[in-house]
Amino acid sequence: MTFQSETHNAITDVEGIEVGHYTDLEAITGCTVVLCRGGAVGGVDVRGGAPGTRETDLLRPMALVQTVHAVVLSGGSAYGLDAATGVMRWLEKRGIGFPVGSGVVPIVPAAVLFDLTIGRADVRPDADAGYAMCGVAGSGPVTEGSVGAGTGATVGKLYGLRYAMKGGIGTASRKIDGVGVVGALVAVNAFGDVFDPATGKQVAGPRDPDTGRMVSTAERWAAASKTMGAAFPTNTTLAVVATDAALTKEGVNKLAQMAHDGLAQAIRPAHTLLDGDTVFALATGKQAQGGNVNVLGSLAACVLAEAVVRAVRMATALGGVAAASEMGGQE
Numbered sequence: 001m002t003f004q005s006e007t008h009n010a011i012t013d014v015e016g017i018e019v020g021h022y023t024d025l026e027a028i029t030g031c032t033v034v035l036c037r038g039g040a041v042g043g044v045d046v047r048g049g050a051p052g053t054r055e056t057d058l059l060r061p062m063a064l065v066q067t068v069h070a071v072v073l074s075g076g077s078a079y080g081l082d083a084a085t086g087v088m089r090w091l092e093k094r095g096i097g098f099p100v101g102s103g104v105v106p107i108v109p110a111a112v113l114f115d116l117t118i119g120r121a122d123v124r125p126d127a128d129a130g131y132a133m134c135g136v137a138g139s140g141p142v143t144e145g146s147v148g149a150g151t152g153a154t155v156g157k158l159y160g161l162r163y164a165m166k167g168g169i170g171t172a173s174r175k176i177d178g179v180g181v182v183g184a185l186v187a188v189n190a191f192g193d194v195f196d197p198a199t200g201k202q203v204a205g206p207r208d209p210d211t212g213r214m215v216s217t218a219e220r221w222a223a224a225s226k227t228m229g230a231a232f233p234t235n236t237t238l239a240v241v242a243t244d245a246a247l248t249k250e251g252v253n254k255l256a257q258m259a260h261d262g263l264a265q266a267i268r269p270a271h272t273l274l275d276g277d278t279v280f281a282l283a284t285g286k287q288a289q290g291g292n293v294n295v296l297g298s299l300a301a302c303v304l305a306e307a308v309v310r311a312v313r314m315a316t317a318l319g320g321v322a323a324a325s326e327m328g329g330q331e
Helices: 077-093 127-135 217-223 249-266 293-314
Strands: 003-005 018-024 029-046 067-074 098-100 103-105 110-112 168-176 180-188 193-195 202-204 238-243 278-283
Touching (some): 018 127, 067 127, 077 103, 077 110, 180 293, 202 293
Antiparallel strands (some): 003 168, 029 278, 193 202
């Protein structure tokens, strides 16, 4: 098998996938849509202990609906779920959705992350924001860093937001000859640290209140587990992985499950009770042949891990929270 980098190194390299962002830099929040106008078989796997989601039950293998038309990732905590309403309205106007007797019902699962403490807590992505980001969605390069759902994202919050670092949006893609294209997009808002699996080096994490240098969440938390971390159930890493291969609903749910390994490769610790980690999966079926879910899932984990690292490396400082790009080679 030959691995190839795709045109944009983005989830939009999967045929049929478009991405759009809505960014509010003043309130430090936003949302991101992954559009699949032609429909895609959808799946999901929720591993975190504090998720905020919409329409995820429809993605289970035994549910009636097979096709998803968009996935929304949003800031604003539970308030941000309203962005999906605007996406539904945009799709309905174009006749895209599950056919019913009186028209269509677009299927738009969504998940949210908590960013209310970094910017204005009273301004959250709403239906108008969701509608607007659909209007700018496209199949070309995807802007990364402090944009869309990653605008207010942060990581390494063991010592609180003051000593945390910026998370953000990241994306990546790969192609395997004879198997298909796999892409990932992620909004990284983790409690833990981000490590580059390729080098083993820490890219982002909490900064020691005394020295300002990055430290290990796992080591510090273990040393003081009775006094630290209990007050921060405000973290979630949200991701979408997509492939152009044809998969069944069972297969695409397995794809989402295997992709979670990418979060564990790059985020330490991951899937805690303080995180709402959620991975959606989409199979557009643009490639005629059926996909090997074992190979695709393995690749999805690698691509998602890369996207996580890109998210923090591309982020910029906002709201008094430092970015990895400012740390002067500490990783």
